[in-house]
Amino acid sequence: MPVQTDAFVQCAMELQRTLYRVAKTLLRSDQDCADAVQEAMLKGIAGAGRLREEKFVKTWLTRILINTCKDMLRKQSRVQTVELLEDYPAPPINPQAALYEALSSLDEALRLPMVLYYLEGFTVKEVSDMIAVPEGTVKRRLWNARKEMREILKEEAI
Amino acid sequence: MSDQGFKKLLESAFPDTPDVVIERMQTVSQQALQHKKAKRKKLMSRALLAALIALTLTGAAASVLNHYGVFGFGLGMMYGSEEYYYTLPEVQDMVHYELCTTQVGTMEWSVREAIYDGRVLRVVYAVRDTTETKPFTQQQMNSENMQGIASDYYYAMCQREGMYLAADGNGAIAINGLEVNLESVLYRLGEQPGEVLFWIDCRMEYYDQEAQQYTSIQPEGVIDLFLAFRYTKERTDNPPDGMHFIMNVKDAASRYAVEPPAPYTLKIGGVVRFTDLHFSPATVYITYSITVPKAQVSDWDEDALWDIHSEYWSREGNLMDANGKPLGVNTTGWGGLNIDEYGDLCLRYHTEYTPSDAYTDTIYLIMGDEKVPIPMGYANP
Numbered sequence: 001m002p003v004q005t006d007a008f009v010q011c012a013m014e015l016q017r018t019l020y021r022v023a024k025t026l027l028r029s030d031q032d033c034a035d036a037v038q039e040a041m042l043k044g045i046a047g048a049g050r051l052r053e054e055k056f057v058k059t060w061l062t063r064i065l066i067n068t069c070k071d072m073l074r075k076q077s078r079v080q081t082v083e084l085l086e087d088y089p090a091p092p093i094n095p096q097a098a099l100y101e102a103l104s105s106l107d108e109a110l111r112l113p114m115v116l117y118y119l120e121g122f123t124v125k126e127v128s129d130m131i132a133v134p135e136g137t138v139k140r141r142l143w144n145a146r147k148e149m150r151e152i153l154k155e156e157a158i
Numbered sequence: 159m160s161d162q163g164f165k166k167l168l169e170s171a172f173p174d175t176p177d178v179v180i181e182r183m184q185t186v187s188q189q190a191l192q193h194k195k196a197k198r199k200k201l202m203s204r205a206l207l208a209a210l211i212a213l214t215l216t217g218a219a220a221s222v223l224n225h226y227g228v229f230g231f232g233l234g235m236m237y238g239s240e241e242y243y244y245t246l247p248e249v250q251d252m253v254h255y256e257l258c259t260t261q262v263g264t265m266e267w268s269v270r271e272a273i274y275d276g277r278v279l280r281v282v283y284a285v286r287d288t289t290e291t292k293p294f295t296q297q298q299m300n301s302e303n304m305q306g307i308a309s310d311y312y313y314a315m316c317q318r319e320g321m322y323l324a325a326d327g328n329g330a331i332a333i334n335g336l337e338v339n340l341e342s343v344l345y346r347l348g349e350q351p352g353e354v355l356f357w358i359d360c361r362m363e364y365y366d367q368e369a370q371q372y373t374s375i376q377p378e379g380v381i382d383l384f385l386a387f388r389y390t391k392e393r394t395d396n397p398p399d400g401m402h403f404i405m406n407v408k409d410a411a412s413r414y415a416v417e418p419p420a421p422y423t424l425k426i427g428g429v430v431r432f433t434d435l436h437f438s439p440a441t442v443y444i445t446y447s448i449t450v451p452k453a454q455v456s457d458w459d460e461d462a463l464w465d466i467h468s469e470y471w472s473r474e475g476n477l478m479d480a481n482g483k484p485l486g487v488n489t490t491g492w493g494g495l496n497i498d499e500y501g502d503l504c505l506r507y508h509t510e511y512t513p514s515d516a517y518t519d520t521i522y523l524i525m526g527d528e529k530v531p532i533p534m535g536y537a538n539p
Contacts, residue, residue, distance in 0.1 A: 099171035
């Protein structure tokens with residue numbers, strides 16, 4: 001039976017924290033994260049009827065969100081970089097921000113699977129489906145991400 | 159560091175979810191649930207009817223759309239902009255008007271508009287309470303719950319008269335005798351007293367019992383359509399068995415079809431195969447797949463896949479003419495990817511666009527940095 005709108009919305013609202021963190025992994029500005037999450041929700045609601053079970057909502061909606069963030073990044077990269085720099089000139093001043101900066105300094109190809117797997121608890125298979133790379137590649141990236149993260153933290157003395 | 163410790167470290171890298179994100183999610187949710195409210199009322203009414211006639215009803219898919227007309231009704235509210243239901247002027251010649259009217263007691267049923275563009279059938283029909291003398295108020299027409307009001311009004315009519323449309327329950331229309339599934343059933347208040355308008359959207363698929371799968375049909379020429387009535391009360395007035403109408407759709411299924419070109423090999427590897435290309439004056443339909451052989455899957459880096467995969471979600475569309483001009487607005491689409499039994503990566507997509515006034519001899523489907531040519535050939539509309 002297809003997933004009904006209210007069930008989809010309820011699942012999506014429970015994923016608030018996950019959706020924000022996934023968006024924040026790819027986009028720096030909270031405003032952009034809000035735009036991406038909203039867009040992903042709209043796309044998700046429009047297509048919820050094609051989902052057969054509620055258990056797939058988390059993976060599916062996260063995948064839509066990732067696509068949406070990627071779209072936004074591509075558009076931003078075409079349009080402007082000056083504004084982005086002006087928006088984010090301040091150096092990190094607290095431990096949380098320092099950690100976020102450390103995370104952000106990782107290549108996107110490493111940081112996204114790392115957040116999806118270690119933080120959000122998706123399986124390697126789910127991460128593989130979501131970012132469309134083979135499972136072996138996901139595993140390799142997870143290993144590299146963790147290694148690089150450890151080195152950055154050591155360098156930055158965080 | 160353990161996995162758990164690493165998770166805690168990552169958790170502490172992210173700030174609390176900002177209010178702006180929470181507010182946006184709440185806004186979208188509320189809007190969606192308001193539309194859903196209307197749908198739920200409709201299903202409850204169906205349940206009541208089911209109890210009356212001891213028939214199990216399965217809900218037809220409904221969406222949350224608005225506007226009048228066989229096009230605007232369907233796509234307007236979903237996208238909120240007319241650019242999403244733009245059609246070429248010649249589409250007017252394809253629309254059939256006032257196809258049939260029939261009366262059962264106090265209920266008048268009429269098929270107002272229908273169009274079949276070779277891939278999708280859309281029908282607008284009206285149901286009217288002939289005893290009603292006053293039109294709906296502007297407050298009712300403009301209400302956020304307008305669909306709920308329309309649904310309640312319609313089912314109250316049905317209960318009074320002891321009848322309903324079979325499609326309400328089984329979500330199907332008979333086309334040339336085949337029970338073809340309805341994709342969407344939408345409704346709204348009409349402008350006439352006691353009138354509720356319905357919009358149905360049918361992608362011409364039926365369940366083939368023998369093959370145990372859904373099969374598409376692309377009829378041509380004169381087609382026979384039938385929306386059956388179901389009666390829940392004994393009647394002595396020899397009522398009609400449904401709304402029966404015919405349409406001459408001529409060669410719509412083939413006239414706008416473009417011959418799929420030979421498979422195209424992407425520079426990065428992977429083969430693009432178009433399985434359906436249809437450029438009707440109403441909608442452009444493109445169905446294709448990309449197969450990446452097992453041995454090449456690891457060569458596809460993430461960016462390459464994302465470039466292609468994300469195009470599918472892009473509302474701006476990824477269709478371009480030979481001069482680099484974007485063609486049409488991407489109105490809907492679906493797709494997916496999987497690893498097949500041979501270990502090959504298969505991506506499958508279906509996308510739809512608004513039509514363009516003119517096409518160059520070759521147009522292109524943009525996939526990341528690559529342009530996949532589609533020779534328009536003789537079928538250039």
